[in-house]
């Protein structure tokens with residue numbers, strides 16, 4: 001079953017249960033690692049388990065990313081390739097250090113390797129593996145990891161996008177999220193769950209295309225946020241491939257949103273919740289610019305201005321849509337709930353979403369507009385700045 005909308009009945013999804021990588025967060029490196037606070041791991045895991053339980057209760061098959069990649073890495077040659085790709089992105093300059101980390105990981109089983117690559121590897125531990133000390137082995141007060149922790153791993157949405165039966169790997173803007181896409185690269189290439197999927201793109205995407213900015217609105221329409229994390233260059237490359245080279249969709253609608261930390265991806269301020277219903281954080285409603293990208297001929301993509309949001313969406317979809325404002329009329333409530341990921345709901349089927357229970361006003365407004373809202377507590381999960389949509393990578397949905 002392909003994914004040709006963001007709201008069709010969800011069948012299969014990939015998640016990552018937050019783990020020890022959160023225990024390697026310290027105040028000094030929060031900004032670099034794209035966190036604002038340090039979640040309490042034990043509580044975050046309980047919340048995540050509840051999230052998964054809710055999905056399973058709805059008949060959704062939930063796959064843990066770590067299980068899938070562990071299965072792939074049972075093949076020794078793939079394990080080595082995978083480790084080398086992590087090392088290539090790890091900024092270890094010293095050859096003996098790189099070799100020590102490589103040899104250490106190669107001796108371990110796939111489960112340990114996956115755990116270590118996500119949790120990170122501390123410099124002081126690596127020092128015990130080496131005889132010849134390097135400068136970075138001896139310096140103090142610098143970044144304490146040879147392999148940095150990947151605390152945003154549990155936001156599996158951002159690492160890849162499923163377009164029909166094609167997997168489009170993200171191209172993460174920030175250094176600290178670069179290694180994340182390797183996991184979905186290897187899962188989509190080598191895991192049996194993806195044996196009938198193809199790679200959506202033949203060309204690498206310029207830096208800056210994250211899954212939180214991509215919404216499959218319909219079989220023919222992809223909406224992409226031009227945001228803090230997704231660049232014009234990446235969108236143009238993807239549009240050329242999706243519209244012309246691969247002909248996977250007929251239109252890309254670009255929504256430009258303010259480039260700010262609070263709205264780092266489109267799905268933090270805008271989301272699809274039903275066939276004809278979208279939710280939007282009203283605090284940015286006057287700062288959205290829309291552009292329509294279509295194939296001008298068999299070679300070129302043309303961009304035109306698409307006008308006001310509701311009109312643009314209705315024209316692109318071919319029917320009239322409604323926009324529901326999250327957080328209601330009070331700008332303070334709306335802003336507070338946006339920071340708590342009120343807009344970052346995950347559609348389980350048309351008109352049914354799962355959302356954090358903390359966003360009382362938004363959830364109430366959605367219900368008043370005919371949306372069924374399943375709630376769970378995410379008070380620690382939200383500290384990583386993401387909600388249910390960010391924490392899920394759907395790869396099978398029923399067609400509308």
Ligand SMILES: NC(=O)NCCC[C@H](N)C(=O)O
Nearest residue numbers: 034152212265384385386390
């Ligand atoms: N789609 C999303 O909005 N994902 C949340 C990403 C949060 C992560 N800590 C980040 O800043 O990249």
